[in-house]
Every structure is written in C-alpha cells, then in structure tokens.
Amino acid sequence: MDIVSALFCENLNLRQASPGGPTRIDLTGVMFSLQAPSPPPVTVAPHLIVLVRCRADEPGNGILEVEFRDESGEEVARNVSPFTVEPGKFTYRLVRGELTYPELGTIEAHCRVGQGPWTVVPLTLLPPA
Numbered sequence: 001m002d003i004v005s006a007l008f009c010e011n012l013n014l015r016q017a018s019p020g021g022p023t024r025i026d027l028t029g030v031m032f033s034l035q036a037p038s039p040p041p042v043t044v045a046p047h048l049i050v051l052v053r054c055r056a057d058e059p060g061n062g063i064l065e066v067e068f069r070d071e072s073g074e075e076v077a078r079n080v081s082p083f084t085v086e087p088g089k090f091t092y093r094l095v096r097g098e099l100t101y102p103e104l105g106t107i108e109a110h111c112r113v114g115q116g117p118w119t120v121v122p123l124t125l126l127p128p129a
Contacts, residue, residue: 001062003119004051004090006111008032012049012094025051025092033124041102046123048095048109056088064093067110076100076107101125 010029017024027049036042054060061084068077077097085091099107106124 001055001058001085001113001116002053003111003113003116004053006048006050006109006119006121008046008109008121008123009049010047012047012092032122033126035126036101036104036128038128040104040125041100042125043098043100044125045096045098048097048111048121050093050095050111050119051090052083052085052093052113053090054085054087058087060085060087062113064095065112066095066097068097068099069108069110071105071107099123 007027008031009027013026015024015026034044034046048066050064052062063080063082066079067075070076077099079095079097081093083091083093101107104125104127106122109121111119
C-alpha cells in the first residue's frame with residue numbers, strides 16, 4: 001500500500017461525482033502553518049488526513065503509523081491504527097493529534113503504512129494574531 005497524500009486540513013467532504021459514479025474527496029483549509037490561539041505553551045489538535053492506495057494484488061489490511069516530532073526530532077505524540085481497504089481502491093484515515101508547542105516552531109507528522117517509506121508533513125505554529 002502507498003500513501004498518496006498526507007495533509008493537515010480543516011475539513012473533508014466525500015461526494016459522488018455522478019449517481020453511482022466515483023467518489024470525490026473535497027479537502028478544505030489545507031494548512032502547513034497556523035496561528036497560535038494564545039502565546040505558547042499551547043496545545044492544538046489539527047486534523048491530519050492520510051489518503052492510502054491499495055493495489056489490486058495486495059491483501060487490503062494495513063497499519064498506519066504517525067509519529068509527530070519536534071524540530072530536534074524528538075517524538076511528541078504518536079498514533080498507530082489498523083485499517084482495511086478493498087484491494088484496488090483508496091481509503092483515508094483521519095488522525096487527530098494533540099500537539100503541545102512549548103514555543104513557536106514546527107512539528108512534523110511522519111506517516112507510513114506498515115514498514116513502508118515515511119511521508120513527512122510539517123505544521124508550523126505562528127504567533128497569535
């Protein structure tokens with residue numbers, strides 16, 4: 001299985017392209033940074049959406065692992081979840097990490113299926129408005 005995309009988003013909607021047709025995934029509010037709700041230290045809980053493809057010749061069972069790491073590479077949160085997907089199809093996983101930022105900076109979500117390659121997505125905390 002392969003990770004097709006991993007993004008921090010505000011919202012996800014699924015819809016049919018046409019009656020009985022393929023499903024469309026609408027992602028809104030894709031972000032790589034966000035303003036802190038207050039001065040640090042602060043905890044935020046953004047949605048990480050991971051899209052996964054399963055080839056037709058694969059069994060359809062997998063484990064999604066997401067490690068959230070700070071700028072020094074230290075793990076600050078982790079999520080591991082099993083999933084199933086019909087062979088030849090796609091699925092998505094919604095991961096909501098509670099990320100504590102002791103100061104402004106970047107936390108990276110390191111995502112992989114099984115022992116596959118890592119896909120890395122940064123989320124930078126900006127000063128409050």
